[in-house]
Amino acid sequence: MNGEYRLAYDGGEDAFVAFEHVQKSYDGETLVVKDLNLTMPKGEFLTMLGPSGSGKTTCLMMLAGFETATHGEIKLGGVSINNIPPHKRGIGMVFQNYALFPHMTIAENLAFPLEVRKLGKAEREQKVRRALDMVQMGEFGSRRPAQLSGGQQQRVALARALVFEPELVLMDEPLGALDKQLREHMQFEITNLAHDLGITTVYVTHDQTEALTMSDRVAVFNDGRIQQLAPPDELYEAPGNSFVAQFIGENNTLAGRIKSMRGEDVTVELDTGEIVAAKAVNVTGAGERTLVSIRPERVEIDTEKLGPDAQTIRAEVLEFIYMGDIFRTRLRVAGRDDFIIKTRNSPDQRRLKKGEVISIGWLPRDCRALDA
């Protein structure tokens, strides 16, 4: 969904959520969020993805109103919310540790945000029932949180965040405590619910697979800054810098220096002497150091397949790993012994042997010259 909108969307006046030059310091010295600029259209599912300590939770807390920005402005529906207290922002929140009230029943937990908002009893009961049905927990209204499994508690937490029909929902690593199977199931439920109800969602995770599978767009955080903000396919296929290339998915990097540059086409002299052709991404000219980056699945061992433009290079097989659907082979390439290729387990696929010396290849456009 949102495909056309996403392309046409340039932030602009109609942004539903906007961070404008937002900075945050807890101690008055170090900035943990540095000049954050971000706009979201209504209905978007946006994920903040990044390593621990990169500032994701801080951004969510500022949006929710539990922390104040040291500098800059946060807007909701075009209006600055810097001075609006959390409970008046109309935002639903879900955290990793559910935070259900243990002494209340499930139904009472859900009714709580409605009581705070002074809704009458009949309306409360009707909304609670609807929210529980939405997450398939209709039968469990009279139980207490301790009488539910982790997954059921997380569903209730989700229902509680949605029960007062917020326009914006914030989720901070909400599935971190669940096992893999349940987590994948909940990922699916959350995105479906959000899209069906037209809710705008800011989701925080450090799990790249979760970010890629759930989101309309992903903001990759590192060191208090957004490194790249893009739809999942673009992040994976066209990482804008070395951090993103290495943080998202598996990636091979070879270090060298730009030898020549013509438009987008560069030749790179690797530190081990080989010359490779690549596509310039964020390098500016000859002489500059660079890391060239290539995805394992873009490397071919049958280099004929690639046609005359192929870049080929010598490789020594260090390890062959049978993984069922694919073969994962570790090679020594240009002095690095962590070069990974992935080949599909098709009937005619070669199974490489340790010690074998082969020629591998790729297309120059799949080899990206990034910052070193």
Ligand SMILES: Nc1ncnc2c1ncn2[C@@H]1O[C@H](COP(=O)(O)OP(=O)(O)O)[C@@H](O)[C@H]1O
């Ligand atoms: N309440 C706080 N007081 C002081 N420092 C904090 C506080 N919360 C977070 N930090 C610091 O701010 C940085 C960003 O933290 P956080 O936003 O929690 O990152 P993330 O959610 O990406 O792991 C970290 O260095 C963290 O130690």
Ligand SMILES: [Mg+2]
């Ligand atoms: Mg966090």
